Amino acid sequence: MTVSPPTGATAHGLLAGLDEIRGVGRDARRGGYSRHAWQPAELELRDWFVERAVRQGLDVDVDRNGNIWAWWGARGDNAVVTGSHLDSVPGGGAYDGPLGVVSALDAIARLQATGFVPTRPCAILVFAEEEGSRFGIACLGSRLMTGAIDPDRARALTDSDGISLAEAVSNAGIDASSLGEDAAALARIGVFVELHVEQGRGLIDLASPVAVASSILAHGRWKLLFTGEGNHAGATRMQDRRDPMVAAARSIVEIRDAAAASEGLRATIGRIDAVPGGTNVISSTVSTWLDARAVTDAETSALVADITARVTDAAAAEGCGVVIAQESWSGSVSFDPALRDRLVGALSGTSGPSGTGGPSGTLPIPVLPTGAGHDAGVLASRVPTAMVFVRNPTGVSHSPQEFASLDDCLEGVVALERVLRDLL
Numbered sequence: 527m528t529v530s531p532p533t534g535a536t537a538h539g540l541l542a543g544l545d546e547i548r549g550v551g552r553d554a555r556r557g558g559y560s561r562h563a564w565q566p567a568e569l570e571l572r573d574w575f576v577e578r579a580v581r582q583g584l585d586v587d588v589d590r591n592g593n594i595w596a597w598w599g600a601r602g603d604n605a606v607v608t609g610s611h612l613d614s615v616p617g618g619g620a621y622d623g624p625l626g627v628v629s630a631l632d633a634i635a636r637l638q639a640t641g642f643v644p645t646r647p648c649a650i651l652v653f654a655e656e657e658g659s660r661f662g663i664a665c666l667g668s669r670l671m672t673g674a675i676d677p678d679r680a681r682a683l684t685d686s687d688g689i690s691l692a693e694a695v696s697n698a699g700i701d702a703s704s705l706g707e708d709a710a711a712l713a714r715i716g717v718f719v720e721l722h723v724e725q726g727r728g729l730i731d732l733a734s735p736v737a738v739a740s741s742i743l744a745h746g747r748w749k750l751l752f753t754g755e756g757n758h759a760g761a762t763r764m765q766d767r768r769d770p771m772v773a774a775a776r777s778i779v780e781i782r783d784a785a786a787a788s789e790g791l792r793a794t795i796g797r798i799d800a801v802p803g804g805t806n807v808i809s810s811t812v813s814t815w816l817d818a819r820a821v822t823d824a825e826t827s828a829l830v831a832d833i834t835a836r837v838t839d840a841a842a843a844e845g846c847g848v849v850i851a852q853e854s855w856s857g858s859v860s861f862d863p864a865l866r867d868r869l870v871g872a873l874s875g876t877s878g879p880s881g882t883g884g885p886s887g888t889l890p891i892p893v894l895p896t897g898a899g900h901d902a903g904v905l906a907s908r909v910p911t912a913m914v915f916v917r918n919p920t921g922v923s924h925s926p927q928e929f930a931s932l933d934d935c936l937e938g939v940v941a942l943e944r945v946l947r948d949l950l
C-alpha cells in the first residue's frame with residue numbers, strides 16, 4: 527500500500543485512492559475482499575485513511591467508539607460530515623464503503639483546490655464495523671455513538687474465534703470501557719451525507735450515474751438454533767433420526783417461500799454452522815442466521831412471525847427443536863425530506879466530468895429507496911442524514927462482482943463536492 531499526494535480530485539486522484547487500497551484484504555479463497563473490523567486488513571485501511579487525510583491537511587482523531595474523524599479546519603459542533611466505512615462482508619466488493627471514503631477525500635480536495643472557504647465545520651467520518659461481519663451486529667460504530675446498542679452487550683459480542691469486541695478494540699488501542707453513547711460526537715454532526723455504491727438494479731435503467739436516497743427497508747438479524755440428536759451416519763436407520771440439518775434445510779425453503787409470498791419482502795439464510803460437523807456424523811445442532819427485511823417495521827415483524835411458525839413446524843416434522851433469537855433490529859428509515867430535496871436541488875443542472883447525465887446533464891436526479899442498511903440510516907433518528915448513490919452496472923453487491931465505472935465514480939465525487947459546497 528502506498529499513499530499518493532493529494533491531487534485535487536482529478537480522475538487520477540480518485541483512481542489513485544481506490545488503487546492504493548486495491549491489494550488490501552484480498553480473499554484468495556472467497557474472492558473479493560475480507561476486511562473485517564479490527565483485524566489486520568481493516569487496520570491497514572484505517573492507517574491508510576489517516577495518512578491520506580493528514581497529507582491533505584486534515585486533522586484526525588478517533589472517538590470513544592473507534593470511529594475516525596478527519597477535520598477540514600477547526601473542529602466544532604453542527605458540522606457538515608460525510609463518510610462511510612472501510613470494513614467489508616466476507617468476500618465483498620471493492621466499493622461498498624471505501625467508495626464513500628475515497629470520494630469524501632476527493633470532494634474535499636476539490637474544494638481545497640478551488641480555495642473554497644467553509645462557513646461551518648466540516649469532517650470526514652469513517653465508521654467502525656459497518657457490516658457486522660466479525661461481531662454479528664451491523665453498524666456498531668454508529669449504533670454505539672447513538673446509544674442504539676447497550677455498551678455492555680457490545681463489549682461482550684464475540685467473533686468466531688471467541689475474541690470479544692472489548693478485547694478487539696483494546697488490542698487496537700481503544701479504551702473498551704469508553705464504548706457507548708457519545709453525545710459530544712453526535713453534537714458535532716449537524717448533517718451527515720454518505721456517498722455509497724448503489725447495491726441493486728436501481729440505477730441500471732436510468733440515464734443517471736447518481737441518485738439521492740429516499741428510504742431504507744426495515745431489517746433485522748435472527749439466530750436460529752436447531753437441536754436434534756447427534757448420531758452415527760451408518761448405524762442410524764433413516765426412520766430413527768432427529769437430524770437438525772434436515773430441519774434447517776426444510777426451514778430454509780420455508781423461509782424463502784414466506785418472503786416470496788408478497789412483493790417487497792426479503793429473507794436470507796447466508797450462514798450455516800453444523801456441530802460437530804463430520805461427514806459421517808448426524809449433527810447434534812445446526813445454527814443459521816436469518817436476515818429479514820421489508821418496507822415497514824410492521825411488515826418485517828409479520829414476516830418474521832410467519833417464518834417463526836413455518837420453522838417451528840419444519841423442525842417438529844423432523845423431531846427437532848428450534849430456538850429463534852433476535853440479534854439486531856433496524857427500523858425503516860425515511861431520510862430527512864428537506865435535506866433530500868436540498869441535495870436534489872444542488873445536483874440538478876451541475877456540471878460533472880463525464881457528460882453522462884446526472885450531475886453532468888439536464889435529466890432529473892433520481893430519488894431511490896434502498897434495501898441495504900447504512901450508518902446514515904442509524905444516524906437518521908438523531909440528525910438529518912442523506913445519501914448519494916453511484917450507479918452499479920452489475921446490479922450485484924456484497925460480492926466481488928460489485929462495480930462502478932471510473933466515469934460514474936467521478937460523477938459521484940462531483941456530486942458530493944456540489945452537495946458539500948451547498949451545505950458549507
Ligand code: GLV
Nearest residue numbers: 657664897898899
Ligand atoms: C449492509 O450492507 C446491510 O445491508 O446489511
Ligand code: MN
Nearest residue numbers: 615622657924
Ligand atoms: Mn454492505
Ligand code: MN
Nearest residue numbers: 622623656722
Ligand atoms: Mn456499506
